[in-house]
Amino acid sequence: MTTLPLRVLGALDRFNAAHPWDHNAHYHRWILRRLPRRFGRALDVGCGTGDLARLLAARADEVQAVDSDPAIVARAREATPATAPVTFTVADASTGTPAGPYDVITCVAVLHHLPFTEALTHLRRQLAPGGTLLVVGCARAQTIGDHLLAAVAAPLNAAIGWWRSRGRTVPRPPSMTAVTRPPELGFPEIVREARAVLPGARLRRRLFWRYTLVWRAEG
Incomplete structure (x- = not known):
């Protein structure tokens, strides 16, 4: 009884490897829908x-973008038009971001690489009054709800990968090649710790092994 699910999961893993797509980019539109058409400074x-x-640069006067990987930052600079109001910096995301304040801060699939509470505290301090913090994060599956959502996401993930690749085997996108580590905190722990730092923060479990967090600083 246990070998069939394992075989199914193995087949899905092989299929997804042949038809990969960027789960983080999938939530970019979700982020943009929660932002005004124009704003001042942004930190990614x-x-x-x-x-x-x-x-973000299409809406912002200025975007500061940071990553700890010099090679990835170099690729980002090469891919960005010189006229775009974006500055890419190699920095520690939890302490070394360019000084705020920022009207918008975005953080996608990063917090599980950092000391969670310390990173959120740092970002809160960088946010301007009335500013918005938007997080798309990864949580460790712990509860029955987590595993049920993963069970729904697995075949849907394969279907989207097949549709985007039109059935062809494709190489993994470069933006997905960075070394990652599995998250340590489960969603209930994330909610508890996030709301201790960001009172009133709104968090939701999402498909494709992600959660979202929205917090607006008092104006």
Whole structure:
């Protein structure tokens, strides 16, 4: 009884490896829908190859984008037009971000690499009055709800990968090649610790092994 699910999971893993897509980029539109059409300064934490930073630059007067990986930052700079109001910096996301305040701070699939409470505290201090912090994060599966959501996400993930690749085997996108580590905190722990730092923060479990956090600083 236990070998069939393992075989199914193995088949899904092999299929997903042949038809990969960027789960983080999937939530970029979710982020943009929660932001005004124009704003002043933005900070993108863990910018990777700069896809989200470039989207923010279409609305912001200035975007500071940071990542701890020099090679990825170099790729981001190469892919960004010189006229775009984006500055890419190699920095520690939890302490070394360029000085705020910022009207918008985004953080996608980064917090599980950092001391969670310390990183959120740092970002809160960088946010301008009335500013918005948007997080797309990764949590460790712990509860029955987590495992049920993962069970729904697995075949849907394969279907989207197949549709995006039109059935062809494709190489893994460069933005997905950075070394990652599994999250240590489960979603209930994340909610508890986040709300201790960011009172009133709104958090939700999401598909594709992600959660979201929205917090607006008092104006």
